[in-house]
Amino acid sequence: MHEDSLNRFGIPRRVAQDDEMDGWFEVDDEVVDHAEAAYQRWQRDTKHPEPGVVPRVINTKPHGDAPRPRDRPARGSLADHTLGDQPDTSRLVEGALGD
Incomplete structure (x- = not known):
């Protein structure tokens, strides 16, 4: 009941x-x-995922202390938080395609 009394x-x-x-x-x-x-x-870059794909976020x-991937900006300005035209190198759907 408590959760239902809260907005998102x-x-x-x-x-x-x-x-x-x-x-x-x-x-x-x-x-x-x-x-x-x-x-x-991933949603932005994958317009038509294969049928049945269940995307899941995994920690890679x-x-x-591994270096930050070069295609990701360091946290800073609000512009860094937008979804720009940077390539996504995450392995978001690893394992979701049945390996």
Whole structure:
């Protein structure tokens, strides 16, 4: 019941839908969900996936301090958080095609 009382941002619906709250919410875009970003890049770049493909996000970072992939910007400005024309080198669907 508690989860049903919250909107998708975790704000109680009674607060989020209160007319007195109009204008009192802002978007904070400082936190980046990198797994979601990888999935969104895959969706953008894969217009027609094979039938039955179940995309899943996997962590491909090697143990230790591996360098950041060159095609991904370091976290910084808001422009870095957009889905630009950078190639996606993630192995997002590894294992989803039946290996």
